[in-house]
Amino acid sequence: MIIEEAKKVIRIEAEALLALADSIDSSFEQAVKTILSAKGRVIVTGMGKSGLIGQKIASTMASTGTPAFFLHPAEALHGDLGMIIRGDVVIAISNSGETEEVLRILPIVKRIGAELVSMTGKPSSTLAKAGDIHLNIAIKEEACPLGLAPTASTTATLAMGDALAVALLVERGFKAEDFALFHPGGALGKKLLLSVGDMMHSGSAVPLVDLETPMREALFEITSKGLGCTGVTSANGTLAGVITDGDLRRALEKGTDFMEKSAGQMMTANPKRILVNDLAAKGLQKMEQFSITTLFVFDNPGSCIPVGILHLHDLLKSGLA
16 A cells, blocks of 8 residues: 555656646746846745745756745845845746735835746736746646645646756756866766866876886885886886786786896886876776776876876775765
């Protein structure tokens, strides 16, 4: 019984969304164009559950290139109406279209000179008629068996808000890099903003020896720099190869007396590389692809002289993975 009831709720809400998709008309396009051409911001308002959905809509718009915030209609009646200015677009949400607190702020919104987009489930309601543009979010039935708790109606409202935000995003040509600018503290922001140059070790911190360096000295370089490897360079500074902790372990397992060898004899040629201006996330992807923990960094595709080294541990500490 419990599982069937849950499935019923989801089916009702899914049907409401499909019906909403079929109801999208020129009013939606007009709303998008009005917001795009507005000189001000988008202010979303609504009471109760509609208000909670309105907060999410405003947040989604703000993070996708449309300046927006939520205004509580009850607080608006006590001074917060001053947040609205001429050139703004107000999206007022009420499923019934008769919510008292929302209706009471409408005359002031009009007097200020803001555009009004009403979002209701009743096209003949007071709020619907007052809007310069009306978006119909009507549903056939609520998922609540009592027909009282907003369920399918709030789902439809949220979907309409998402549709607006995404349509605006597309029309503005908003890109992933733009999204990252508004999310610098999150994992996504780090993936899209942090470059290899931000994360790499450079200068004297880069472990390097030349081809003729005895392995005793190369081992000291690996240990002292603490990155589990050393690059091996030719006389002109060109990176010829790399020696890793793994190489040394495998040599020991084979019984190889590598301490009497040179770095050039022990190295693996043509180590994996990355460019200083590449995203750090690309470096992580490359390390996972080749099951390695370091990448030597170069300042341009044609360069053979390393400017740094990128280590997996630094990427993990940054929260990229």
